[in-house]
Amino acid sequence: MIRFLTQFGRYILLLKKVFSKPEKPSIYFKQTMHELVYLGLNSVGIIAIISFFMGAVITLQTAYNTENPIYPTYLIGLGCRDSIILEFSSTISALILAGKVGSSIASEIGTMRVTEQIDALEIMGVNSASYLILPKIVATLLFNPILTLLSIIVGIVGGWIAGTFSGVITSEDFIYGIQYAFIPYYITYSMIKTLFFAFIITSVSSFQGYYVEGGSLEVGRASTKAVVFSSVLILLFNVVLTQLLLS
């Protein structure tokens, strides 16, 4: 318990350092643009592939579980849409990004720590925590909602293709289903979750990397811890946010 509180205290102190006034905003802006490409744009491919197959599987599973004449077939489209918007595009994408982006952040910052690059920044009088972490947080907060929207679109397209090509639903029924009883607030809910998850992934992974002590072995461990802790926190916050936003 004491160890947890110590770590939590260090995390809060790191965030305080991260959110202090930037030395030179123009440099931070350039860094943020770089991170948008590195952490955001480079994740488009993996999110698109995963979302496509996720949508396809949800459609097929829903179809096989609703093989009953009482249920209209357009419910398959509705089920696919709601599952993707409410849960899969925000939470599953966040877990994937925790693996891809989180481990990358922890190992990048961790390597900078063990090779004294962070010390070099400090010696120059640069707030290393802010310079290294703030652009990453801003970039993911800006780009992850775009990734979630992309995931929703590609997921639904994946569901439509899988449903129509396998013959479990007609194209008309699927399109009717994804338009039926649409609640726009679900998108807001998904976006709010995405913002929380983006902050968790970046800040927790940065924290793990920033306080690495030792060598390459410890950098590897920090990278693993970053993925594990981010994932657990994402799942925990998923429950809390769902209770707060949908109840």
Next chain:
Amino acid sequence: MIRVKNLYKSFNDNLVLNNVSVTFEPGKTNLIIGRSGSGKTVLLKSIVGLHEVEKGEIWFENVLFNELDFIQKKDIRKEMGMLFQGSALFDSLTVDQNVKFPLNMFTDMSSEEKNERVNFCLNRVNIINANSLYPAELSGGMKKRVAIARAISLNPKYLFCDEPNSGLDPITAILIDELIKELTEEYSMTTIVNTHDMNSVMKIGEKIVFINDAVICWEGSKDEILHSDCAALNDFVFANALAKQLRSSLK
């Protein structure tokens, strides 16, 4: 002038600096020597503020540095340059961008002025036509020289070097030593070098501080070091076979 007074630093229960007091001479090359694990690097990193000390005072001229907060320390840190043991160049930046980094961060120079300054610093350390290379593409000696170029880009008042010639061949090590000495004289910097290389001591040392088992055992010049009464220092200075033979022949 940099002064350290009654400094204490420990890691868990291991006391690494025990009541260390020393004054480093301004405008000269000051050397901290000692065996591996004796506390040299901890002393150097404590002076520059990378380690928080438990007790004691670190003075830069008339400013009590270790009592300042991060923002207040910034002004003094802009006057510091540091060469790390592993060079600590930023992996993701080219040689040019590495040297330009402090200029981008802390000056309002125009792009042309920055390029001019970068080329001047790189020429000064004999790095030619390597502006677009990344640190991974450089040799150990080149990395050290680029790190020196970055350290002097803002015309620092103080230069700190942590084992500048570790991992280098003897000839490159001498070149790096000479470069540090020349730059110290050229810019009238107060330079503090951590080393356990006796070649460096005899080549560039003006004031030498010997640290052993967390305490300062001896202070003096390179002329005095060969005639010291300090047994630990003599063991250190005459540790290798050649030095032992030389000593016995002198006796």
